[in-house]
Each structure stands twice: as structure tokens, then as C-alpha cells.
Amino acid sequence: MKPSISAFIGKATLAAVAAAAVLGSAAVCAQTRGGTLDAIVQPEPPMLILGLNQQSPTQYVGGKIYEGLLTYGADLTPQPSLAKSWTVSPDGLTYTFVLQSGVKWHDGKPFTADDVVFSADKFLRVTHPRVRVVLNKYVESITAKDPQTVVFKLKEQFTPFLALFGTDNMTMLPKHIYEGTDFKTNPANQTPIGTGPFKFKEWKRGSVIVLERNADYWQKGLPYLDKIVFHVIPDAASRAVAFEKGDVQAIRGNDIDGVDSKRLQALPDVDSTTKGTEFYSTMTSMVMNERKPPFDNVKVRQAVMHAMNRKFIVNTIFFGLGKVATGPISSTTAFYDPNVTPYDFDLKKARALIKESGVDPKATPIKILAYPYGSTWDRLGEYTKQSLEALGFPVEIEATDAGGWAQRVSNFDFDLTFHFTDQFGDPAIGVARLFLSSNIVKGSPFVNNEGYSNPKVDDLFNRASSEGDKAKRQALYSEVQRILVDEVANAYLFEIKGVTMYRKNVKNLVTSGTGMNDSWAKAYIEPLKK
Amino acid sequence: MKFLTFLLSRLGKAAFVVLGVVTMNFLLIRLAPGDPASIIAGESGSSDPAFVAQLRQQFGLDQPLVVQLWTYLKGLLHLDFGFSYRNQLSVFDLIVDRLPATLLLMGAAFVFSIVLGIALGVAASKTRYVNRHRWLDSVIMSLSLLLYATPLFWLSLLAILLFSVQLGWLPAFGMETVGADLRGWDHVRDVALHLVLPTVSLGCFYMAMYARLMRSSMLEVMGMDFVKTARAKGVPAGLVIRRHVRRNAALPIVTFSGIQLGQLAGGAVLTETVFGWPGIGRLMFDALMQRDYLLLLGVFLVTSVMVVVFNLLTDLVYRLVDPRIEFGA
Numbered sequence: 135m136k137p138s139i140s141a142f143i144g145k146a147t148l149a150a151v152a153a154a155a156v157l158g159s160a161a162v163c164a165q166t167r168g169g170t171l172d173a174i175v176q177p178e179p180p181m182l183i184l185g186l187n188q189q190s191p192t193q194y195v196g197g198k199i200y201e202g203l204l205t206y207g208a209d210l211t212p213q214p215s216l217a218k219s220w221t222v223s224p225d226g227l228t229y230t231f232v233l234q235s236g237v238k239w240h241d242g243k244p245f246t247a248d249d250v251v252f253s254a255d256k257f258l259r260v261t262h263p264r265v266r267v268v269l270n271k272y273v274e275s276i277t278a279k280d281p282q283t284v285v286f287k288l289k290e291q292f293t294p295f296l297a298l299f300g301t302d303n304m305t306m307l308p309k310h311i312y313e314g315t316d317f318k319t320n321p322a323n324q325t326p327i328g329t330g331p332f333k334f335k336e337w338k339r340g341s342v343i344v345l346e347r348n349a350d351y352w353q354k355g356l357p358y359l360d361k362i363v364f365h366v367i368p369d370a371a372s373r374a375v376a377f378e379k380g381d382v383q384a385i386r387g388n389d390i391d392g393v394d395s396k397r398l399q400a401l402p403d404v405d406s407t408t409k410g411t412e413f414y415s416t417m418t419s420m421v422m423n424e425r426k427p428p429f430d431n432v433k434v435r436q437a438v439m440h441a442m443n444r445k446f447i448v449n450t451i452f453f454g455l456g457k458v459a460t461g462p463i464s465s466t467t468a469f470y471d472p473n474v475t476p477y478d479f480d481l482k483k484a485r486a487l488i489k490e491s492g493v494d495p496k497a498t499p500i501k502i503l504a505y506p507y508g509s510t511w512d513r514l515g516e517y518t519k520q521s522l523e524a525l526g527f528p529v530e531i532e533a534t535d536a537g538g539w540a541q542r543v544s545n546f547d548f549d550l551t552f553h554f555t556d557q558f559g560d561p562a563i564g565v566a567r568l569f570l571s572s573n574i575v576k577g578s579p580f581v582n583n584e585g586y587s588n589p590k591v592d593d594l595f596n597r598a599s600s601e602g603d604k605a606k607r608q609a610l611y612s613e614v615q616r617i618l619v620d621e622v623a624n625a626y627l628f629e630i631k632g633v634t635m636y637r638k639n640v641k642n643l644v645t646s647g648t649g650m651n652d653s654w655a656k657a658y659i660e661p662l663k664k
Numbered sequence: 665m666k667f668l669t670f671l672l673s674r675l676g677k678a679a680f681v682v683l684g685v686v687t688m689n690f691l692l693i694r695l696a697p698g699d700p701a702s703i704i705a706g707e708s709g710s711s712d713p714a715f716v717a718q719l720r721q722q723f724g725l726d727q728p729l730v731v732q733l734w735t736y737l738k739g740l741l742h743l744d745f746g747f748s749y750r751n752q753l754s755v756f757d758l759i760v761d762r763l764p765a766t767l768l769l770m771g772a773a774f775v776f777s778i779v780l781g782i783a784l785g786v787a788a789s790k791t792r793y794v795n796r797h798r799w800l801d802s803v804i805m806s807l808s809l810l811l812y813a814t815p816l817f818w819l820s821l822l823a824i825l826l827f828s829v830q831l832g833w834l835p836a837f838g839m840e841t842v843g844a845d846l847r848g849w850d851h852v853r854d855v856a857l858h859l860v861l862p863t864v865s866l867g868c869f870y871m872a873m874y875a876r877l878m879r880s881s882m883l884e885v886m887g888m889d890f891v892k893t894a895r896a897k898g899v900p901a902g903l904v905i906r907r908h909v910r911r912n913a914a915l916p917i918v919t920f921s922g923i924q925l926g927q928l929a930g931g932a933v934l935t936e937t938v939f940g941w942p943g944i945g946r947l948m949f950d951a952l953m954q955r956d957y958l959l960l961l962g963v964f965l966v967t968s969v970m971v972v973v974f975n976l977l978t979d980l981v982y983r984l985v986d987p988r989i990e991f992g993a
Contacts, residue, residue, distance in 0.1 A: 172842075177950065178950065180750045180751055180752065180954075181751070181752045187704075189704075263705065263715050266715070318722065318752075319752075323752055324752070324753075338942065339751070339758065339761060339762065339942065340762055340765075340941075340942030340943070340946060340947065341838055341839060341842075341940070341942040342838075342842050344842070363842050365837070365838065365842070365940070366940060366942075367837050367838075367940040368936075368937045368940060368946055368949075368950075369937050369938045369939075369940070371821055371938075372821075372824065372836065372837050372938055372939065372940060375824055375825070375828065375829055375836050375837075376836060376837055378829060379828060379829055379832075379836060381835075381836065381837070534697075535698075535953065536698070536703055536953060537696065537697060537698025537699070537702065537703050537953070537954075537955045538696065538697040538698050539698070540698055540702040540703055540705070541697045541698040541699070541702050542697065544702060575713045576713070577702075577713045577716055577717075578705060578713045578715075578716055579702070579705065
């Protein structure tokens with residue numbers, strides 16, 4: 135009995151593989167194999183080992199070399215990647231992943247469940263600034279049931295767990311290279327080995343990073359491109375010129391200054407999209423230090439919201455590359471609720487609120503700590519100065535660089551500043567960190583630096599992250615949004631809409647919710663018509 | 665013998681200067697707020713203070729400052745410049761990797777500015793001296809004034825717009841064509857083409873300086889008695905300029921070229937940024953922004969050694985140009 139079943143399964147698999155091969159080759163015919171895609175990486179990443187470094191250029195380049203167990207569609211639903219299927223137990227405590235077969239590391243060694251266990255349990259638990267927090271708090275054990283199956287057991291329920299398995303977060307790293315070594319100083323860190331569609335070829339520091347096609351990629355027939363070249367061009371104006379000249383064929387929104395955006399989009403052979411940012415859904419906020427006057431007074435914070443013309447900020451300062459936010463959760467992620475108190479631009483109301491607050495603006499000077507990420511942010515600081523002065527506050531702007539900014543904000547040494555933060559597909563990962571009172575910790579930026587503390591909000595966030603039922607989660611997050619907006623825990627300015635631009639003959643560049651950080655396995659270049 | 669004593673004493677003094685520079689830099693850098701750990705944590709969007717503490721410990725930033733300085737100085741004795749945490753490579757390797765690009769750019773800009781500057785200066789003064797084509801003098805002087813007053817980055821961007829975007833004659837960025845794998849003369853030609861725009865942008869300012877300096881220095885020498893005597897004897901103007909004037913007028917140029925070589929590294933930061941030139945100027949800028957302390961110190965050390973060496977060379981060249989000058993320690 136047994137042999138015949140396995141023979142049957144064997145035959146079925148063969149048939150399936152054959153069918154897939156036929157479909158695959160049909161797909162190949164439709165696309166064009168070959169070609170080099172030139173892009174820009176900016177700033178130059180410190181290293182390419184995802185898992186050891188999580189800066190955005192590392193994610194961008196590393197996302198072609200490494201893979202996670204899942205990827206995410208534009209609606210942020212999980213899609214198969216290195217895991218072909220997965221199941222969650224009814225109590226929400228056991229996650230079982232079945233891996234793809236025939237996956238190899240770039241050095242030819244097979245990828246197995248042991249690598250998954252090693253990556254999640256040994257490597258990322260120590261090195262990954264975001265994932266380690268979740269792994270150490272919620273995950274009890276990670277085990278390989280067989281070479282194709284991995285089981286994650288949680289201590290308590292954490293509903294957004296599946297949002298954590300993308301390349302940026304749960305990167306798979308080769309056990310045979312890292313086991314028993316000091317991960318951070320392993321010499322192999324200079325030559326990344328992943329499972330992705332592209333292999334690392336060379337890195338001339340200060341000039342280019344070159345990746346080449348992985349001929350043994352587990353998705354047969356993919357990738358289409360032969361080579362990807364990431365150019366390091368430090369000056370924003372020079373980057374715009376490189377794209378305009380056609381020296382590079384694809385740029386991300388933050389590769390160029392906003393001032394160049396419209397002009398380049400209007401070029402005749404250029405296509406653009408604002409898709410592919412859903413997973414990050416970057417939110418821009420004004421952070422007010424709520425430990426001291428005047429921002430310890432909720433009426434003052436509300437007055438500030440009314441005094442800022444956020445449409446003007448988006449359209450004039452940020453060249454229309456955004457959308458006015460209604461609350462702390464971006465409209466492009468799950469659990470967004472638009473039914474919150476609106477703050478329209480209304481100076482009269484703002485002045486009335488200041489009067490109600492009992493604060494004497496003349497006697498409370500405010501210092502704005504400028505956000506050191508380019509001239510648009512300087513303009514935002516200047517506009518904010520003007521708006522606060524309209525309410526009667528004496529305002530001063532302090533300039534700083536990235537290092538100074540991080541240090542002062544981490545030490546709560548500011549009155550008012552700005553930041554933009556990614557939401558990573560779920561409020562429990564990207565939003566809660568900014569408001570939980572347990573996250574009021576000195577020495578770390580992008581946490582609850584404003585000092586907002588509300589036990590009700592803490593409770594709602596905590597319940598929502600372990601609630602399994604989607605409707606109930608929505609109710610909890612809706613209530614959180616109402617409270618945070620009413621109390622102006624942060625001033626929500628706008629959602630950044632990054633524009634990806636590419637030459638018209640470049641296809642399939644942005645296909646998922648992680649956009650340009652995705653693997654580009656299916657990207658191809660159409661030959662120019664003669 | 666006199667020369668050897670001079671050289672040795674200068675080198676001894678230089679060592680002290682460099683030691684002073686290193687120590688000062690080490691302490692000054694620490695005055696800036698923020699450290700590599702806070703920057704890396706910031707860029708990673710971390711919310712975990714334990715992670716930041718772990719980074720500080722890894723970088724040795726939890727040690728007292730004096731201990732860190734001592735460790736650094738001890739390492740320097742063995743040419744160990746430390747480890748760049750940002751790049752995960754040894755500082756020495758990083759600098760050695762990037763230094764040739766900067767030296768090439770500096771050398772090209774230096775030769776370009778000094779050759780063209782002297783030629784223009786001589787031409788301008790000559791037209792004045794022989795009282796013909798005086799308009800040429802005005803054109804050259806106006807042009808130098810314009811170049812002298814134009815910001816470097818603006819000039820660079822305009823050059824890119826004109827020669828790369830509009831005309832398409834020259835590449836806009838980088839040091840060589842990527843992926844072309846050119847060999848031999850093709851490779852040299854490729855690098856040379858990439859070198860044109862950055863060289864001109866970096867060299868124009870000093871070219872203007874040299875032109876003005878050479879012209880006024882020439883005119884000054886031309887007014888001197890020995891020149892008048894030569895002219896009175898009936899020596900043709902061209903010969904007087906070549907034999908008597910030019911050599912005597914060259915000394916200020918030597919002085920200034922020493923200063924220029926010292927300053928080129930600073931100008932290279934901007935030029936390398938605009939043109940994506942992979943040299944140490946940008947390495948330094950990135951290291952500063954990232955608070956990559958050891959890398960920054962390493963670049964400072966190398967550039968200060970360069971300045972000291974250039975000054976020494978300048979003093980030697982004085983002697984070559986004017987044998988009356990003696991070596992004095």
C-alpha cells in the first residue's frame with residue numbers, strides 16, 4: 135500500500151513540475167530575458183547582510199539577495215516565498231511553515247528547516263533591532279519538525295505575527311556560514327550568501343554594487359534580468375541628472391529632491407507609480423515634548439493642530455508628494471479608521487483654544503529642533519515657526535545633524551521636532567511603539583519620545599495585539615485612534631507618498647506591498663523598439 | 665649635509681605636528697553630540713535601549729575617553745588605524761582603497777590649474793608689457809575674477825548640465841564606465857573622460873588665482889631695474905620675459921601651490937560628492953555624518969600627513985627655483 139501511494143505522489147509531483155515548467159517557459163516567452171538594470175543606492179549602505187543591519191539602503195539591495203518565508207501583496211496579505219504554505223493553530227499559538235523544495239544557497243548548499251531555526255532562534259534573536267523584541271517577548275520555541283517544516287510556538291497570542299516574516303524582518307541566513315562564529319565580525323559579511331534571485335558579484339566602495347543573476351534560483355525561469363547595478367551617487371542633483379540622462383533606469387522617491395520630482399515624471403519615456411509603499415506606509419508627525427509647558431496642555435496641542443495648514447504643507451512644501459493624515463494609523467494599512475475628530479486649518483479656533491488653555495504664549499518660548507533630512511524638512515520647520523508665532527509664541531529654530539538629533543530626542547532634550555516612521559504592515563509593530571507608556575525609555579529615538587502616557591491607550595494597544603478576531607481588533611484600534619487624535623498624542627501631519635520612477639521599457643518593477651525593496655525576480659527590460 | 669640636517673629636523677617636527685593633530689581631532693570629534701550607536705539605532709528605527717547599549721559596548725564607547733585615546737595611539741604605532749563599524753572593514757583598507765582616486769583627482773586638478781593659470785597670467789602680463797592686444801589682458805582678468813567668485817558646486821552642476829545632459833560629450837558621474845571591463849588604453853581613456861569635469865570644477869578656482877598672481881608678479885618684476893637694463897640693451901621683449909622675468913616671478917606661485925595642495929583635499933569633498941567620485945573626501949564626509957569616529961580620524965590623519973609632506977616639498981622646490989635660498993631648519 136505504502137509504496138504505491140508514494141509512487142502516486144511522486145508521479146503527481148512530476149506532473150505538477152512538468153506543468154509548472156510549461157507554464158514557466160510560456161511566461162519566459164512573454165517576458166524578455168537578459169539585460170542590466172541600473173539603479174541608485176543612496177546613501178551607500180554600510181553592509182549588505184540583512185539581519186545585521188536594517189537601514190533602508192541595506193533593505194533595498196539586500197532584498198534582492200536574501201529572502202524571508204513570506205512576502206506581502208499590495209493589500210498586505212501574506213504570500214508564499216521561501217514558505218510555500220503555512221497554518222496557524224486555532225488558539226493562535228502555533229505557526230507551522232512548510233518550505234519550498236529545491237531551494238539552494240548561493241554557494242550551492244541546500245536551504246533547510248535548520249537554516250530557518252538558526253536564523254530566527256540564534257541569529258535574529260540577538261541582532262535584529264525590531265524582530266528581536268517580538269521574538270524575545272512572544273516566541274517560546276522554534277523547531278524543525280522535518281527538513282521542510284518549521285514550527286513556531288508562542289507564549290501568548292500575537293496576532294500580527296505573520297506580518298513579521300518578510301525579507302526585511304525575518305531574513306533567512308545560512309547556518310553553515312554563521313553557526314558558532316561571531317556574527318558581527320564574520321569575514322563572510324563581505325560576501326553575502328542568500329537564497330534570492332540575485333547573487334552578490336562585487337562592491338566597489340564609493341561607486342557601485344553589482345548583483346548578477348542566480349541561475350539556480352528555485353523559481354524556475356526567474357529572474358529575467360542578468361545583472362543589477364546600484365550606483366552610489368551622493369549628490370541629489372547629480373542623481374536626478376543620472377536618471378534624466380538614462381544612465382540609471384529606476385529611482386525611488388527619496389533618491390531625488392522633491393523639487394525635481396514633477397519635472398522627471400513629465401519626461402516622455404518615464405513611468406511612475408506611488409504603489410509599493412503600502413507595507414511601510416510612512417507617517418510624518420510633529421513630536422511635542424509633553425513633559426513641560428506649553429505642550430503638557432492638551433488644549434495647546436489641539437490649537438497647534440488647528441494652526442497648521444497641512445494641505446499647504448503637503449502641496450507647497452512637499453511638492454504634493456503626500457496625503458494629509460487624519461490620525462496615527464495610515465490610511466493604507468489595516469485598521470485605519472477615518473471617523474475621528476477632524477482638525478481643519480482654523481486660526482480663530484486655534485487662538486480660542488489657547489485662551490481656554492490658560493497658557494500665556496508670550497511667556498512660553500518654544501524651540502523647534504529641525505529634522506536634519508534635507509531642505510524640505512527645514513522648510514517645514516520654518517513654516518511651523520510661522521504658525522506658532524501666529525498663536526503668539528516666541529519661536530526659535532535649532533539646527534542639528536542626524537547624530538545630534540538622535541541624541542537630543544532620545545534624551546528628551548527638545549520642545550518640538552518632527553519625524554517620519556514606518557508602520558510595517560500592522561499597528562502593533564509600527565504604531566504602538568510611539569505611544570505605549572512602557573516605551574518611554576531614555577536613549578532610543580523613534581519610541582515614545584514625546585512622553586505621552588495614557589493607561590487606557592496602553593491597555594487598548596496590548597489587547598489589540600493579542601486579539602485574534604479581526605472585527606474585535608478593528609474596534610480596539612478604532613477606539614485607540616479616537617483617543618490619540620482627541621488628545622493629539624502626536625501632531626499627525628501627512629502620509630508620505632513616495633514616487634517610484636522608471637523608464638517606460640522597465641516592467642514589473644513594483645509588484646508588491648514592499649515595492650522597490652522586493653526581490654525584482656520578475657522585473658524585466660523590454661528591448662527598445664527600433 | 666646641510667640638506668640632511670634640514671630634512672631630519674623637519675621630519676621630527678612633522679611627527680609632533682601629526683601627533684598633536686591626532687590628539688586634538690580625537691577630542692574635538694567627541695564634542696559633537698550623538699555617537700555611532702545612536703545613529704545606527706536611529707536609522708534602524710530601533711525601539712530597544714538594550715540594543716543601543718549593546719552597540720556602544722561593541723564599539724568600545726563605554727570605556728573612558730583617555731583609555732580609548734591610548735588604545736588608538738598604541739594601534740597607530742603598528743599602522744593599525746582601527747575598525748570602521750559602519751563599513752565593517754579596517755580603516756586602513758578603506759583609506760588605501762579610496763586614496764588613489766583622490767590623489768588622481770587632486771593631481772589632475774593641480775596640474776590643470778597651475779599650467780593653465782601660469783600660461784594665462786604670462787599671456788595677460790605680456791600683452792600689457794608689449795602694449796599690444798591689451799583687450800586680451802582685460803578678458804583674462806575678467807574671466808579669472810568670475811571663476812574666482814563662482815561657488816565650486818554651482819560650477820560643477822552647470823558643467824554637468826551643459827556637457828553631460830545637453831551635449832552628451834562627457835560622463836556625469838563615477839570614475840569609470842561600470843561593467844564595461846575595459847583594459848589597457850581603453851580603460852585609461854575611459855577614466856580620463858570621467859576625470860575631465862571634476863578636474864575642471866576643482867581646478868578653476870586655483871587657475872584663476874594663479875593667473876592673477878602670475879600676472880601681478882610678472883608686472884612687478886617687469887618694472888625692476890635689471891629688466892629695464894636688458895630692454896635698454898636692445899634684447900627683444902619675448903626673450904626678456906622668458907629669460908629674466910618668468911623665473912623671478914615664479915616664487916609666489918610656488919608658495920601658493922603649497923597652500924593649494926593642502927586645500928585640495930577639502931575642495932575634493934564637494935567635487936567628489938557632486939560627481940560621485942569614489943575618493944577619501946566623501947569617505948570623510950560620510951564618516952562625519954555617521955559618527956564613524958575611527959574612520960574619520962584615519963582620514964584626518966592621512967590628510968594631515970599629506971599637508972605636512974606638501975609643505976616640505978614646497979620648501980625643497982623653493983631651492984630649485986631660486987638657488988639663492990638656503991636650507992634652514
